[in-house]
Amino acid sequence: MAKGSRGQWHELQDFRLYTEMATIAEAIDTCLLNAREEILLEIYIFEAGDWPARVLDILVAKAEAGVRVHLTLDAIGCMAFPRAWVQRLRQAGAHLVWYHRLDYLNLRQTMRRTHRRILVVDGRFAALGGFAIADAWLTGAWTGQPYRELMVCFGGPLATQMRMAFGSTHRVPLLPLRAAMPGGAAAPVLGKGRLLLNSPPGRNTIHERLLAAIRAARTHVWIATPYFNPDFWVRRALYQAAHRGVDVRILLPGPLTDHPILRHGVRRYYHRMLAAGVRIFEYSPAFLHSKCTVVDGRWATVGSANLDLLSHWFNRELNLECRGRPLVNLLVTLLSREFQQSQEITLASWLARPRWQRVLENGLGIVDRVLQKSALARYRR
Structure with missing residues (x-):
């Protein structure tokens, strides 16, 4: 291949x-x-x-x-x-x-x-x-x-x-x-x-297929990922899907995570996501390391790729793209169970979070933007 x-x-x-x-x-x-x-x-x-x-x-x-x-x-x-x-x-x-x-x-x-x-x-x-x-x-x-x-x-x-x-x-x-x-x-x-297969600096096939699926979604986009740091194109596709009335849900790790500081940096996206109509869930029973996306009950992808900058632009990754209702329904059932065991973050609860969390998230967000800009500059050389 x-x-x-x-x-x-x-x-x-x-x-x-x-x-x-x-x-x-x-x-x-x-x-x-x-x-x-x-x-x-x-x-x-x-x-x-x-x-x-x-x-x-x-x-x-x-x-x-x-x-x-x-x-x-x-x-x-x-x-x-x-x-x-x-x-x-x-x-x-x-x-x-x-x-x-x-x-x-x-x-x-x-x-x-x-x-x-x-x-x-x-x-x-x-x-x-x-x-x-x-x-x-x-x-x-x-x-x-x-x-x-x-x-x-x-x-x-x-x-x-x-x-x-x-x-x-x-x-x-x-x-x-x-x-x-x-x-x-x-x-x-x-x-x-x-x-x-993603083999940068060649074509980012996993990124391309994910974007195409989100842009074509009509009923739901459900995503589970342990590391959430999407680029501008993925974020925009998620906002646009939510504005079309698509049920967009993101399942992320809760307090049990291998990178607590990174979790606070990821949460800087919550406000705009929630305001756009995206639903966010944090998994509580254990550290969520599953990587799965299901769209409209007909299409899905599972594999090694996280929804972050490194997986989409730098790492060699391998995912399985699936279609067919019997198979995709297995993943829908799995994610439905995971959502039930998770805490949903609402816009009201998010706006009521402590001030120290906001300061930490904003600080980490600034660092992350600088690192993303520098990393993508290296990728394009």
């Missing part, structure tokens, strides 16, 4: 959706244990811990057994990946690639990270989402609750496209796979999907 591209539409075969980190970790472990020929893993965060050590043991054992194991790790996101683990993997015969090591003399390249989550096994099973191979996702770290996550799995031609997407980042060539092994009974097809 070309840089900054979208794949072809295919039926989503053997589609599964996971929201609980315990079941996500179990699904990843099971998938790796079942590998017979090849494991491809591209990840933004993989750090020392109990679950990561278990994943490492599986990868090492598979590599020693002759399974081709390829890993692409973001050099900044995986800074806590132990050196001893690197040696174990390479001694076992695994191929490990570091993406964009830190270079203070080339900040433009350093800003471009691979934020993708790609797992492909034997070219037949694929998974993507916002998950990380880290105990914090399972334990919640200081929040005390597992992160609220979203991972989707599927097979068929889209798994083959995922394999090609992995190869676009990994510098070690992938060998041909043997003929596909026979599977079980065919699972019902819930809809169609295609992959959206």
Whole structure:
């Protein structure tokens, strides 16, 4: 697949959706244990811990057994990946690639990270989402609750496209796979999907498709994202949709978040959003790390991309674009449940917030505008 591209539409075969980190970790472990020929893993965060050590043991054992194991790790996101683990993997015969090591003399390249989550096994099973191979996702770290996550799995031609997407980042060539092994009974097809790849400085496909969907919305636009720092074009599209009478809802983390200061900076958008008719919800039970958008009950996208400047303009991202009512209705049901467990921020309650919050939000807003302007200037060079 070309840089900054979208794949072809295919039926989503053997589609599964996971929201609980315990079941996500179990699904990843099971998938790796079942590998017979090849494991491809591209990840933004993989750090020392109990679950990561278990994943490492599986990868090492598979590599020693002759399974081709390829890993692409973001050099900044995986800074806590132990050196001893690197040696174990390479001694076992695994191929490990570091993406964009830190270079203070080339900040433009350093800003471009691979934020993708790609797992492909034997070219037949694929998974993507916002998950990380880290105990914090399972334990919640200081929040005390597992992160609220979203991972989707599927097979068929889209798994083959995922394999090609992995190869676009990994510098070690992938060998041909043997003929596909026979599977079980065919699972019902819930809809169609295609992959959206962001590979800046090429086309920002995820950003383009999101804008197109919001601008065409007629009934509702529901968005869940852990980091909300949209550019001017996305903000304007959301305001315009709300003015058309579209039910626009944004689901964001509440007090349980891994970036408390960033949360106050994000809240500087609340006043204008609320005044425009956009409804804002803050998720309370845990840190919300799901990344999902649903439009009109017919279109949806899930994956690694946040609704922020870095994901849309700098990071390598991978989302699944979906269409079809049975599939999209699953996500509508999920978001409906999340809204019920969240606190809605009304314009009246927002205007009554303490003065210190306003001062903090305004100060962080000024800093953010300066950083956005500087970052976009670097992007356009």
